[in-house]
Structure formats: structure tokens, C-alpha cells
Amino acid sequence: MRRFPSMDLNNRANTSTIYLSNLSVGFIKISVLVYSNTLESDFCFDDQFAIVDNPDVRLPLLLSSSLPSSSSDNRSIGTYLYDVFFLHDFWGQNLKSNTSHKSYRPLTTLSFRFNAAMSHLSTNQTEFFHLTNIMLHAVVSIYVFFLAIFLFSYRNNQQQQQQHISSSSSSSTSFSSFSSFSSYLPKMLVSDELASFIGAMFFALHPIHTEAVSGIVGRSETLCTLFIMLSIFSYVVSFNYQGSSVAPYLGSLVFFICACLCKETGYMLVIILPALELVVLNYRKTQGRSVIPISMDAWKEFIMRTFGLVCVAIAYMAFRKYITVSVFLDNFRFLENPIARHPDQQTRILSLFHLHYKYFMLLLFPHEMSADWSFNCIPLIHNILDPSNIKSLLVYTSISFTILFSFSKLNFIESLKNIKKSITSKSTKNNNNNNNNNNNNNNDDKFNYDSSNILWLCIFGVITFLPSSNLFFWVGTMIGERLLYLPSIAFCLIISRLITIPLVKLELSLLQQQREYNNLKKTDGDKKQDQVTTISTTKYSNKFKLITITVCLISIIISSLYGYRTYQRNIDWEDDINLFFSALEVCPNSAKVHYNIGVLYRRSESWDMAMEHFEKAKEILPEYCDVDHFLGLTILNKDGSLPLALKYLNQSLDCPYVASKSVESIAKIFDYLFATYPENNQLYIELGYIIARLNPLDAAKQFHKAGIMEYNKVDSLYKQPNWHTMTSAQKQHQQTGMKQAITLFEKSLSMLPSNLAKNLNDEEKHLWCFNQIWLSSSFKPLDVSISLGHLENIVKHCKDQSFWEQTYTSLLSIRHQQYKESQEKGSLDPDICKSLADLMKMSPLYQDQSIQFYKQASDLYKQIGKFKKSKDCLDLINKK
Incomplete structure (x- = not known):
């Protein structure tokens, strides 16, 4: 008579530590192997800004760094830490500046600083930077494996333990099909453990991670993901902790803050952790009865944990808002994110959906990758009939179907109906046990547990992608491959579960066969037992082998393709030359x-x-x-x-x-x-005009030099000592602010005779009029009224100059703009009509336009109750 040999659960538990340790070392070896060709890579792409040119990274604090450093920067360690945590963004800029990227990631910056301090130990500046990235990715891959074990193996382990307990009293031998049918492969290769291993392997080798691992700036992604994993595991421990200690929960909150200090994506834990408790932890605690707490105590615990998490999240956001002034970035350009800056709403929506399709395809088929996806790499979608919209619709449909299908398996509606009864019931524990026994007799149980896992993974993937999705706020990039590092965890684990579904179905059949075997054992004796045992063993052993080998081959092929593509893509990240020429192949436009x-x-x-x-x-x-x-x-x-x-x-x-x-x-x-050409004063004038927009003070120097050269060349120029005070202005430019220097220059002009413009000869008058242009240009950013006064001087006294017409047009344009701004604000300059009248006197060409201005001004004055002003404007019209 042939029986199923007993499965030694204790022996399996004793070997689990060695098993996990060996796998962890394996993931480290795989990560180091596939990314080994990055160790000699140079700083490239954004590394130049975040590391080489970042004073918070190249600061010579601890040891003499081989990185370039500023000799004038001698901050103490305390001052340095204060700057990193309270003053500077990820790129070393002032957080409160309008030009700041608002990326607050001090822990990532400190990790760069640590690598910079250690770089003197190697002849290659970048080696420690890259090695740190590789090891972080390896550790994250290990935690992804642990997460997969936690998600996929719980149901299997529970049923094994229950089966072992239920049969131990009746027989010394019980169901052990897992050990029986895995003798040809390592024991880990059963459906759940195999899915966990495959998922972690996909994550470790996926090419989409090259930007986050090969690119040093991608450190923020790996560090943030590491702390997110630690926060999740600490939260799970706190949920299952039997005692009064809150240490695991506090640890989860600390890791939550650390994740946020590495990258802003860590903030999504405020949604991920409560979703984990409801969809996975609570669903398991109730043995698949409900995703909603079924007792008042459970509700209190859930609310308290969520409340603490939300309080920490609000406190962090308030602190971040205080030091950064604005939370969201809005100083990016059309070049970087054309969707955000496009004026047409339909184009923005359709292009955004297409962008999400491109993100999904990068996960599914990571073949065409680029370090830069800015305008016009991905053409915008303008028409709703564009065929590209079908692709976007398919992606949204597939994701929505996966979420809804998984959700439908969790009996959520039934949970809502019975929530009141469950809370008030005094026999909750008994009900749980009864339902548990019933559930154990249902083959759909495994798929229901998997549905809760898949649903949470979908939530995890969607929520961690939201900060990069452009849905709720615009980000400064079209596509960033590094932004998929965290969401790809969900993708890899879901794909691994889908690949191993045939094995799950086979194990369900084995469980059903075991129940039939136990029933026959009690009723029909050994003959039928042997018959069933022999048939089932032969049938399922061969099928199990075939399916397992097939799943392994598929996984090996995918992993090999991933590993090869990753290794090749690392070469692109060797330096800027390889990186941008590879980008040109993908984004020729x-x-x-x-x-x-x-x-x-x-x-x-x-x-x-x-x-x-x-x-x-x-x-x-x-x-x-x-x-x-x-x-x-x-x-x-x-x-x-x-x-x-x-x-x-x-x-x-x-x-x-x-x-x-x-x-x-x-x-x-x-x-x-x-x-x-040292005698060509026209060069100084030309330079002054060129730089006047950016630096009026330097422009003043150039105009002044030209004026002095003109003065020295023209003997007939009106000479008196007061003119020489102009030279003192030049000497004061480097010692005083802009306004003081301009005032000094203006004072030197005012010391000339009041009738200067009328009495000067042609050369003298030209210089005087030219200085009026400079004064108007220089005062424009400081005091518009003074600037306009100098323009009016030109209009009144310099009609014979070549630039008079241009000056006159500029004056009218500025006055017109002032009037329009006054209209928009609902109030007028009290002297607006007088100013318009003065302009109208200057030339008959603008009379019709000025009369129209008067009418509008009169109406506006009337609307705001200034009837006298309104009448004054009308009187001016009547006079004309």
C-alpha cells in the first residue's frame, strides 16, 4: 500500500533561515554582476548638477575629497548640516528661491557627501558612488523578495499548518505533495515561493532601473524605496504584535519620515500602509471574511494607527512647506513638459493618457529607452480620433479590469452588509472559526487570497506612480525612467504571480485530491486508498513537473533578456557621449x-x-x-x-x-x-545697449565711457568743471548700489545750466540726449515715473535726433500700457487724462487714438464714482 509521505514542517522551518540567506546573497551577486560595468562610468547627465557642481556634496568637511571643492567654503559640520536640512534643495540651491527645483532630499545629499569623502580611497572618483547605488539596489531586491514571500506564501503556509494539525491525531503520515513532487527541483520551486523568487528576480534585472542605478542621481529612488520597504515591514510587525510595545509602529513612522527625506514619493506611504492593513492584513486576520475590521477593537486599532500616520504626514508637509515656501514645482518650461504648458485642454488630456501608455510600455517592453523624453520626443495628441488613443484606452482598461476583478473577489459588499452585525456579535471568534473551516473547504480560497494581494499591489503601483503622473499636479518632465523604480515592484510581482497561476491551479487540485483521499480512508478502506493514491500521484507528478519546468523556462528567458538589456543599457550611461547619442536613436525629434x-x-x-x-x-x-x-x-x-x-x-x-x-x-x-579698436567709442555704446536689459549698472559704465570719449574728441563741447563730476560716477559704480550710482550720474547732469538742451551745439546736444536715453533705461526697473520723465525730455528737446521717433513711439506705448493696466485693476492714475492730453499735443497722428482713450477713461471714472475726473476727460474731448 502506497501512502503520501509526511511533510516535515519543523524541518522546513529550520531550513528557512539558510534558504533566505542563500537567496539574499544570490540577489546581491546578481545585482553586482549585471551592474558591474557601471563602476568605471563617469559622472553624466544630472550628476554634474547634483554632485560635481553641488557645494553641499563637494564640501571638504571630513576628509580631503578628490572632487573639486571651493577653497572659500569653510563651513563647520553644524553649519553644513543646517544648510542641507533647512536651506538648500537637492541641487544645492536656496530652497526659498524662485529658481529652486524644490526637491528636498537631505538624506540623499548626505549619502553623496559620504561617497565624496570616501572617493580619495580610489583613483576613480565615481567608483564609490556607483558601488553604493549597486548595493542599495541589491538590498532593495532582497526586500522585494521578502515582500513577495509575505504576500504570496501566507495562504499556502496557513493551509499546510492547518492540514498538519488536522491529520496528526489520526495518522502519522499526511499530505506532502509539495515535497513529493519537488524532488527533481529545489524545494523553493513551488508556486508561491517560485512566484516570489521570479518577482524579485525580475525586479533585480529589469532594464527600467538603469537610470536609477547606473545614474548616480537615481540614488534618491533606491534610498526612498529601501525606507518604504522597511516602513511596510515594521507596520506589518506592529499589526501582528502581541503585546503593549509600540516600537514597531514607531519604527514604521521613522522609516516613513526617512523615505520622505530621500524623495517626495515616500509621502505615498500615508495611503499605502492603511491600504495594506485593510486589503491584506485585515483580510487575512478575518480569514477572508472581510477587508473591513469586524470588531470595535479592530476599528479602534486601525483608526489609531492611521491617525498617527496622518498626523506625522501633516507635520512633515507643514515643515516642508515652511522651508520651501511652495510645495509644488511650477518653474519648468514648455521644453521639459509641453503637456503642462499647452493651452488646449483636450490636447493636454489626450497627451497625458498617451504618456501613461508610454510609461506602461516601458515596463512591459523596456527596449527603447532614453535619458531625455522632452519636446518633441513624444508627439502631443491633438485629435480624439488619433489611433494612439486606442493604445491608451487598452492600458487603462487592463489596469481597471485587474483592480475591479481582484476587488470583486473580496466580498466587499457583503462585508458592508454584515458590518453592524459583526461588531455587535458576541460570538465573533466562533463565527470566524466556522467561516474559516468553511473557507478551507473551498478551492477558490487561494485565488481570493491572491486577489487581495493583487489588489494591494495595484494600489501600490498606482499610488507610487501618482507623483509622477501629472494627474494632480504638473511635474518638470515628460517621462523619467527612474520614476518607475518604485512602481515597478508591483508590476514585477503581479507578472510573476500571473506566470505561476498554472502551478496554483495544480496545487488546488492536489488539495482536493487530498480531501478525497482522507474521506476514502475513513469509509472505503485501504484498497480504494491505494487506487486513488496511485492514480493521483502518477497524474499530478508528471503534470506538475511539466508546468514547473515551463514556468521556469519562461522566467529564465525573461530574466536573461532583462539582464542582457540592462547590461547593454549600462554602457549608454558610461558618459554623456554614449548617453545622448543613444537618446538620439530613440528621440530623433x-x-x-x-x-x-x-x-x-x-x-x-x-x-x-x-x-x-x-x-x-x-x-x-x-x-x-x-x-x-x-x-x-x-x-x-x-x-x-x-x-x-x-x-x-x-x-x-x-x-x-x-x-x-x-x-x-x-x-x-x-x-x-x-x-x-581703442578709439572707437561706438563699441561702448553698442555694448551698453546689449547689456542694459540685464545689468543697467554695467551699461551705465559703458555709456559713460562713450560720453567721456566723445567729450574729449569734440573741442567745441561746452566745458566746465561740473562735467568732470561725471567721471566720479564711474569710480562709484563698484562701491555703491545701482540706485545710488544712477542718482550720482543724474546729479552731475543737473549741475549743468538749465537751458543746456537749447544752447548746446550739435555734438553737445547729441551727448545730452543720449544720456537721457541711458537714464530712462537705467531707471525703468527702479522707478517708472522717473524713467518716463527722461523719455519726455527727449521728446520735447531732441526732435532733431535720429532716435527721436523711436523714443516717442516707446513713450506712447508705455503710457498706453499704463492706461490698460489701470483699466484692468478698476482704478485709474489720477493724472491719466492729463498725461494723455500732453501726448496728444505732441503730434496730431495720435489724436484719434487719444480721444478714444479719453472716452474709455471717462466711462471708467464714472463707474468708480469719480465724476469730476470723468467730466475732465469729457471736457478734453470737447476741446478737441
Whole structure:
């Protein structure tokens, strides 16, 4: 007679520690192997800004770092920590600045600083940075495996234990099909443990993680994910803890804060943890009866845990709001996220849905990857009939179906109906036991438990993706592959569970067969027992082997493809050259990619190729102002065409991202010109006009130099000692603020005779009128009324000058703009009508327009109750 040999649960428990330890070492080896080719990689992409140029990373605090450092920066450790935690963002900028990225990640910055301090131990500056990233990814992969074991193995272990207990009194031998049918493979390769191993393996090897692991700046993703895992496990321990200690729960809150201090995504734990308690922990506690607490005590515990979590979350957000001023980033450009800046709502919605489709495809088929997905890598969707919308719809449908199907298996509606009865029932424990016994006799139990796991994983994936989704607030990027690091945990574990479903079904059949075997044992004797045992063993042993081998082969193929693609993708992250040329293959229509490649060609002095890519970037996005700066420099390097180069450099002064660099470049060009043509005062005038928009003080210096040169050249110029006070203004420019210097210059002019403009000869008058232009330009950012006064001086006294008509038009335009702003605010300047009248006297060309202004001004004054002002305006119209 053949029986099922007994399964030694105690022996299995004793070997679990060794089993998990070996697997953990295995995940570390796999991670190190697949990312080993990154150890020699250079700083690239955003590493330059977050590490090399970040004063909080390259600060020489502990040991002499091989990274470049500022000799003038001698902050103490206390001051440094204060700056990192309270003053600076992830990139080393002032958190309160309008130009700050608002990325508050001090723990990540400290980890960079630690690597910088250790970099002196290696000849390669980046080796410790990359090694830290690899080890963090390996540890996270181990925790993903533990999470999968927790999710997938609970139901299996429970049923094994219950089966062992129920049969121990009647026979020394019991069901052990898991050990019987796994003799040809390691014992871990049963459905749940196999799913856990496959899921963690997929995560460790998935190519989408290369940006987070190979790119050093991706450290924020791995660190944040690590603390999220620790917070989840601490929360699970606190839920199951039998005692009065709150240490595990407090530990979960501490890890929650640490996750937030590594990256903002950690804040999503405020939703993930309560969802875990309801969908997984409570569902198990009630033996599959309900996802809602079924007793008053359970409700109190859930509310208290959630309340504490929410309080910590609110406190953290308030603190973050205090130090960053604004929580959300809104200073990104159309170039970086064109969806957010597009004026048409339909285009924004359709393009956003298509963007989510692209994210999903990067998880499913991570073949085409790019470090930059900015405009116009992914074309915007303008038409609702665009075929791309079908792809988006399919992705949303598949995710929604998975969530709804899993949710439908949890008897949520039935739980709501029985909630009152369950809370008030005095026999809850007995009801639980009875329901548990009934559930154990239902083969759907396993799938119901898996449904709770899949549902929570879907919630986990969706919630952790929300900060990057552009749904609730706009982010400064179209697609960031590193942003999928955390959500990919859910994807990998769900895929591993789907792959192993055939094994789960087979195990259900084995459990059913075992129940039949036990029933026959009690009623029909040994003959039928042997018959059933022999048939079932032969049938299911072969099928189990076939399915298991198939699942393993599929998993090995996918893992091999993932590992190979990851290893190859790491080569792209070796340096900026490989990175951006690989991006060009994926995004040939990206303006930013062409711009970066143009910069790379400039470094190698390939001027023609640089020009080609700069011009392509401008063709894709004409508003891409950064390109003008490098176009100007490249034209100068290539052809020496100064006028054309200055044209582009002058245009780039309006671009806040390169304006300061353009000023430096222009200054160097003019230094050369001044040395070559020292007597040409027109060069100083031209330079003054160019830089007046950015630095009126430096512009004043140039105009002043031109004026002095003109004065020295013209013998007939009206000379008196007061004119020489103008030279003192030049000396004061470096010692006083802008307003004081301008005031000093104005004072020097006021010391001239009051009838100066009328009595000067042509040369003298030209200089006087020209200085009025400078004064108007310089006062514009300080006091508009004074600026307009100088323009009016030109209009009144300088009609014979070539720039009079342009000045007059500018004055009218500014007055008109003032009037429009007054209208929009619902109030008028008390002297607006008088000003318009003065303008109308200057030229008959603007009389019709001015009369229209009077009518509008009169109506507006009347609306706000200033009837006298209204009448004054009407009187002016009547006079005309």
C-alpha cells in the first residue's frame, strides 16, 4: 500500500533561515554582476548638477575629497548640516528661491557627501558612488523578495499548518505533495515561493532601473524605496504584535519620515500602509471574511494607527512647506513638459493618457529607452480620433479590469452588509472559526487570497506612480525612467504571480485530491486508498513537473533578456557621449537631445556638426532660447562672423537659463574689440545697449565711457568743471548700489545750466540726449515715473535726433500700457487724462487714438464714482 509521505514542517522551518540567506546573497551577486560595468562610468547627465557642481556634496568637511571643492567654503559640520536640512534643495540651491527645483532630499545629499569623502580611497572618483547605488539596489531586491514571500506564501503556509494539525491525531503520515513532487527541483520551486523568487528576480534585472542605478542621481529612488520597504515591514510587525510595545509602529513612522527625506514619493506611504492593513492584513486576520475590521477593537486599532500616520504626514508637509515656501514645482518650461504648458485642454488630456501608455510600455517592453523624453520626443495628441488613443484606452482598461476583478473577489459588499452585525456579535471568534473551516473547504480560497494581494499591489503601483503622473499636479518632465523604480515592484510581482497561476491551479487540485483521499480512508478502506493514491500521484507528478519546468523556462528567458538589456543599457550611461547619442536613436525629434549633442560636438571643436544639431534644435522648437547662446559662440568659432555671433548672443540675453553666460561671452568679445579698436567709442555704446536689459549698472559704465570719449574728441563741447563730476560716477559704480550710482550720474547732469538742451551745439546736444536715453533705461526697473520723465525730455528737446521717433513711439506705448493696466485693476492714475492730453499735443497722428482713450477713461471714472475726473476727460474731448 502506497501512502503520501509526511511533510516535515519543523524541518522546513529550520531550513528557512539558510534558504533566505542563500537567496539574499544570490540577489546581491546578481545585482553586482549585471551592474558591474557601471563602476568605471563617469559622472553624466544630472550628476554634474547634483554632485560635481553641488557645494553641499563637494564640501571638504571630513576628509580631503578628490572632487573639486571651493577653497572659500569653510563651513563647520553644524553649519553644513543646517544648510542641507533647512536651506538648500537637492541641487544645492536656496530652497526659498524662485529658481529652486524644490526637491528636498537631505538624506540623499548626505549619502553623496559620504561617497565624496570616501572617493580619495580610489583613483576613480565615481567608483564609490556607483558601488553604493549597486548595493542599495541589491538590498532593495532582497526586500522585494521578502515582500513577495509575505504576500504570496501566507495562504499556502496557513493551509499546510492547518492540514498538519488536522491529520496528526489520526495518522502519522499526511499530505506532502509539495515535497513529493519537488524532488527533481529545489524545494523553493513551488508556486508561491517560485512566484516570489521570479518577482524579485525580475525586479533585480529589469532594464527600467538603469537610470536609477547606473545614474548616480537615481540614488534618491533606491534610498526612498529601501525606507518604504522597511516602513511596510515594521507596520506589518506592529499589526501582528502581541503585546503593549509600540516600537514597531514607531519604527514604521521613522522609516516613513526617512523615505520622505530621500524623495517626495515616500509621502505615498500615508495611503499605502492603511491600504495594506485593510486589503491584506485585515483580510487575512478575518480569514477572508472581510477587508473591513469586524470588531470595535479592530476599528479602534486601525483608526489609531492611521491617525498617527496622518498626523506625522501633516507635520512633515507643514515643515516642508515652511522651508520651501511652495510645495509644488511650477518653474519648468514648455521644453521639459509641453503637456503642462499647452493651452488646449483636450490636447493636454489626450497627451497625458498617451504618456501613461508610454510609461506602461516601458515596463512591459523596456527596449527603447532614453535619458531625455522632452519636446518633441513624444508627439502631443491633438485629435480624439488619433489611433494612439486606442493604445491608451487598452492600458487603462487592463489596469481597471485587474483592480475591479481582484476587488470583486473580496466580498466587499457583503462585508458592508454584515458590518453592524459583526461588531455587535458576541460570538465573533466562533463565527470566524466556522467561516474559516468553511473557507478551507473551498478551492477558490487561494485565488481570493491572491486577489487581495493583487489588489494591494495595484494600489501600490498606482499610488507610487501618482507623483509622477501629472494627474494632480504638473511635474518638470515628460517621462523619467527612474520614476518607475518604485512602481515597478508591483508590476514585477503581479507578472510573476500571473506566470505561476498554472502551478496554483495544480496545487488546488492536489488539495482536493487530498480531501478525497482522507474521506476514502475513513469509509472505503485501504484498497480504494491505494487506487486513488496511485492514480493521483502518477497524474499530478508528471503534470506538475511539466508546468514547473515551463514556468521556469519562461522566467529564465525573461530574466536573461532583462539582464542582457540592462547590461547593454549600462554602457549608454558610461558618459554623456554614449548617453545622448543613444537618446538620439530613440528621440530623433527631441530639441533638447539635439542641443546636448551640439554641445558635445563643440567640446570636440567639430563646429559644422555642432551647428547642424543646434539648428535642428531651433527648427524643432524655435522658442528654445538656450540654443542662441551656443549658436553665437559656434558661429564665432567657425567663421569669425562677429555681427552674426553678436546677433544670437544678444537674443540669448532674454533667456534666463543662459543670460549670465552670454554676458560673459559678450564681455570677452568686446574686450578683444576694445583692445583692437581703442578709439572707437561706438563699441561702448553698442555694448551698453546689449547689456542694459540685464545689468543697467554695467551699461551705465559703458555709456559713460562713450560720453567721456566723445567729450574729449569734440573741442567745441561746452566745458566746465561740473562735467568732470561725471567721471566720479564711474569710480562709484563698484562701491555703491545701482540706485545710488544712477542718482550720482543724474546729479552731475543737473549741475549743468538749465537751458543746456537749447544752447548746446550739435555734438553737445547729441551727448545730452543720449544720456537721457541711458537714464530712462537705467531707471525703468527702479522707478517708472522717473524713467518716463527722461523719455519726455527727449521728446520735447531732441526732435532733431535720429532716435527721436523711436523714443516717442516707446513713450506712447508705455503710457498706453499704463492706461490698460489701470483699466484692468478698476482704478485709474489720477493724472491719466492729463498725461494723455500732453501726448496728444505732441503730434496730431495720435489724436484719434487719444480721444478714444479719453472716452474709455471717462466711462471708467464714472463707474468708480469719480465724476469730476470723468467730466475732465469729457471736457478734453470737447476741446478737441
